[in-house]
Structures are given as C-alpha cells and as structure tokens.
Amino acid sequence: MRPARNVDEIIRRMHDKVVLRLGGYGVHFEDREYEVREFLNNVLKLERVAFIYGPFGAGKTTFLKTIAEAMEGGDTMFVYYDYNPAIIRESMPEIMAYVGYGVKNAILEALKSIEVSAPISAAGFTLSMNLGKVINVIIDVLRRHGGELGRIENVVFVIDEYDRYLREKLRDFEYHDISGVAGGFAQCVEHRDVMERTFKDLAQKRLYFIFALSDQAALDVADKLGGKGHSTPYLFWNLPRRSFENILNEVLRHVRANVDVELLWQLLGGNMRELDELVNNYDWDVAMWLRENAINRIKNTFDKYCKAGRCGSISKVLNELVENGNSAARELNLGEFVGQPDIVRGYFGLLEGNVMVRLLGAWRLSGTSDVQGEPWFGNDYAYQIPAYYWALRAMIERRTVNVSPDDVVRTIRENAKTMP
Ligand SMILES: Nc1ncnc2c1ncn2[C@@H]1O[C@H](COP(=O)(O)OP(=O)(O)O)[C@@H](O)[C@H]1O
Ligand SMILES: [Mg+2]
Structure with a gap:
C-alpha cells in the first residue's frame, strides 16, 4: 500500500523555488498543482514505464526536477539521468539522486567509479550497458545503506533528453535504443523474475521508469510498446493562461517593458522557454522574436523538408500544404482551411521541426481544458505554441511564406477568440 503523502506540502516546497530569471527578476516555480496530483495519484499508481511528452520548453524537465527535490526525505527516491547534450559533452550523463545526504553522497561517490566508455559506436548498445552499470552501482549502495533506505518504498528513475542524446550524439535517428531500454524496463514490470534478476535488492521497492521525450519520432517508438509494462504516454502542456499572465504581470512590476500581456499569450501560449528567449535574448522585442522564432522556424522546417x-522549394511546400488542406477541409466539412491542426497533422516536417505535436491518446498529465477549443489545439494534433499557428495561417491566407511580424499580429487581431 502506498502511504499517504502530504501533497500540499510538496506543492508548497515546489512553489518556493526560483526556477527562471527574466531580466534580472527571479521567477518562482508556478502552478502545476494539477500535474503534481496526477503524477502522484495516477502515474505512480502502478509500477510502470511512462513517457512524458509535450512542447519543447513546456516545463517537463523543471517539473520533474522540482518535484524530485520537493519529495526528498520522504518515502520516494528519484534517480535522475539527464542526457542533456550540454551535460554529456564529456560523454557521461548527469546523474542525480534525490535522497538523504549520506546516501546521496555514497551514490555519487560510487558513480565516479564507473569508467565511462568512449561515446558509443553501435547505436545504443553500450549506452544501455551504461544504464546497467549505473543501476548496479545504486543497488550496491542501497545494500550498504539498507537501514537508511528502509523508509524508501518507491524508486523513480527519470531519464531525460534521451531522444535528443541519441539523435545529436549518436546520430541514431531511429531511436533504436529507446525501444530497447524502455522495452527492457517494461519486461521487468511485467515479469517479477526479470525484475528480480535485473534489480536484485532494489526489486523489493516499487520501481517506476519515466522518460521525458521531446521528439515525436522517439515517441512513436515508445508508442509501439503499446501498453506493455503499463507503459503510458502522458501529455505535459505549457502553463495555463492565468498562471502565465500572473508571471508576466509580476515580472512587469519589477522590470520596465512595453508589452501587451494579452498578445503575448496569443503568441507564447504559456511556453516559458519562449518567454525566456523573448526577454533574455530579444530584450522584449516581440517583432524580432516573431520573425526569428516563429516565422523563420516554419520556413526552416519547410526548407529542411x-x-x-x-x-x-519552400513556396512549393506551402502550395502543396494549402492544396491538400483545402481538399481535406472540403471532404471533412470543416469550412475554410486556415491551418487547423487536425488537417495539417504535422505533415511537411512540422512534427520533426517541433512546430506541432501529436496528441497520443487520452492520458494527460496537464489539464488542457483552457486551451481546448483554441484554434491551434486540435483533437489529434496541436501547435506547440500558438505563434506557429498564427504565422502559418498568415502564410496560408496570403499564399506566401514571406509574411512579416505585422501580418501575423494582424491575423491574430482579426481572428483570435479573446483579443480586445
Ligand atoms: N512551473 C514553472 N514556473 C515557472 N517557470 C517554469 C516552470 N516550468 C518551467 N519553467 C521555465 O521554463 C523553461 C523551460 O522549461 P523546461 O523544463 O526546460 O522545459 P522542457 O523540459 O519541457 O523542454 C525553463 O527556463 C524553466 O525555468
Ligand atoms: Mg527538458
């Protein structure tokens, strides 16, 4: 039986943490109460393999690290593998154990003994071995610290940015290793004997395996596991409107900037990485951000295609998209084609380009009720941030990829449901 947790206390601790600096102002971890409850009550309901996916910059990593920290000292220990390319430059993922000080040090100390093999040649294989070594080290430490760890009932392995690692570091665009590793974990969850052979003493705890993925292709691989080992994809969305506006208003009390909060919601849709970009890289220059991070992002995606x-040519891509869109809209009786996500469906490289995201099934870590019904959020597909939808719509309506930031803002002012 899972002991009751003090969820309010966990949330309070999470909200205490400063996670982002915007123009010199420190932003606290905001919102995500819903996700915390879903995570504890549903994701951790069963030993399983879970895939947390959603827009780039929605806050997956921040959420997982913050909850891991906030739960330290309780019955749950997080072991966090970060495969962020910046960190693995030295070919070793950053590993964090969120557990009492003594054991944490022992784990980190023991991990130093793993000699890191040179970057992996045969896609994935050695990497899986690395994971295996890490797990062995942890098991060893747990043996030695049995008493201290007696209170630990759950061990949550979080494997973050693994897809990006495979793609950028190993040039494994097919993500063979995700199906291998995730499949292996699923096997453990399904078969007690495999779990005990693999995890030894650790198998006495409840084990969870969580992958945070940003790439759709990787998610497809994960999706093919089809429920094996209770594997489930969970959508994690950008911050809801109210929280996003709270953060902005708070920042604007401390930092001088001439911005329209309403318009920023119509562009960023609660994506904090893009807000970070806008403030810290573009110094609040919305037009420049819109050109570089939205219009050009779509053009570059078409160019890659x-x-x-x-x-x-990219104009031909747009033509083809418009032609296909028009006929699909006619067939499905959806009115005029203006880039509706369920018609565009991530074709023309828009999934790979992280412009859109496929919504896999009904499992959602985030409540999405406030974006459902927005034109950029469909049933099967969504734009990762609304600016991509509005920029593409401006292109579709003007039949040219050469649109200006003003054109995009005009499209928003004429069509958004809630612009003044
Ligand atoms: N709940 C939150 N409140 C405030 N800022 C957040 C929150 N979640 C994420 N951020 C900020 O948003 C940015 C992107 O988050 P990140 O966790 O890296 O996204 P992802 O892993 O989904 O790509 C980070 O700068 C982070 O500090
Ligand atoms: Mg991340």
Missing part, C-alpha cells in the same frame, strides 16, 4: 528531397 525540401532538402530531404521531398519538395522543390
């Missing part, structure tokens, strides 16, 4: 030999 061309270069892969699938269409002659």
